[in-house]
Amino acid sequence: MWVFAQSPLDRQSHLRASSEHLNGWRNHPDRNIIAFDKQQRILAAKSDPDSSPEALSFINLSEHIDNAELNENTLIFLGTYQDTPWFGYELDVFPQSLEQQAEWFEVWPNLGLLEEPFASILAYAKALLYWHQTHQFCGQCGGATHVKNGGHERQCGRCERMQYPRTDQAIIVATTFEDKLLLGRQKHWAEGQYSVLAGFVEPGESLEQAVQREVMEEAGIPVTDVQYLGSQPWPFPCSLMIGFTAKAEHMRTQLFDDELEEVLWISPQDYLDRIQAKTLRRPRTQSISGHLIKHWLASHQLQLP
Ligand SMILES: [Zn+2]
CATH class of the missing domain: 3.90.79 (Nucleoside Triphosphate Pyrophosphohydrolase)
Structure with a gap:
């Protein structure tokens, strides 16, 4: 876990x-x-x-x-x-x-x-x-808020509006095409660091739609068969990571924005070889992204060294 x-x-x-x-x-x-x-x-x-x-x-x-x-x-x-x-x-x-x-x-x-x-x-x-x-101040009138309900609510002293703790939902997804996994890296990441794709859920969007939008936005790939795998509270600063697997319709990647500097497809054996050769960093096994990768390797009867 x-x-x-x-x-x-x-x-x-x-x-x-x-x-x-x-x-x-x-x-x-x-x-x-x-x-x-x-x-x-x-x-x-x-x-x-x-x-x-x-x-x-x-x-x-x-x-x-x-x-x-x-x-x-x-x-x-x-x-x-x-x-x-x-x-x-x-x-x-x-x-x-x-x-x-x-x-x-x-x-x-x-x-x-x-x-x-x-x-x-x-x-x-x-x-x-x-x-x-x-949330020290009211979003409605700007008045100071104070702690209520043991710390699970805040109330505005002026207009009495209640505020409740928030969690920012983000999806994270292991996208595959046949045996290959889609990985991306951001510019500021350490050398050799790649991860499965992730992004915040937008208002008015289902989790499945967020998965489809993010993979299209970051890699230009349409996905189907979105399956829930598990979730992880991620306190940096207050997210809930919701993990999925999804199947890509094709492998032609396209970058639309500068969020990722590179996306790549990798086979399970290649992934392990590159970890061994230290040209890829090991995934953080404390995070759900690491578990998505472990889950993908396990589906090919492989595991991290
Ligand atoms: Zn107020």
Whole structure:
């Protein structure tokens, strides 16, 4: 299973609007608080400068900061796991008392250091906090908004309009023609980095239509037989990747815009040979794109080295 899709939390969505329940969770002696800064870095244990860390070890803010220093109103309730509540929190200032033991930790370049189930809780917290960060004001009247429902709503103080957390849906698709897979690369990617095609779903569009539009837009290829494979929350910053396979009607590629600098068709054996020769980078196996590629190789009785 891919990372970020295995949250063990009970979101308690039927109870979190009740202030009685919310207060119980907020005052729980063993509550867990995941802290982020404005750049969406997570507070984690300092790694040993002499060795590379094997896993991220998160710092539970609750154990290290005086309750008086926390703004309880902006504690974002995530859910409960093994009877303890989990919260996300944005810290304005790094707590001095933690200077020796903690540091801000960038999530994106360190995906390989995340372990489940914490990775999925982190992804959930990160996406929700990003939404709070970017919805401080009302889109209708410009008034300031405040946290409601344990952090799952915001309401405008002026016109009372409610806002709800958003997720940006994006499709990602393994397009094949006979045994060949379609890959593309963007200009700014590292040398040898290619991936299956992906793009955001547009308003008024079904997921299947988004798959067909994206492959046409990025590679000039009409596809049919669009099949759902699975989905992955992707907290960079708040997407849901929805994975598909699709069959191309032909192999004549055409680039219409400059989103991709190159698209190519590759056979399974060629793909593995190029990975071996290091002219192609291994796909990120934490992501659903890596799994789509693994799934395609497996359909030809092959696997990544
Ligand atoms: Zn308003």
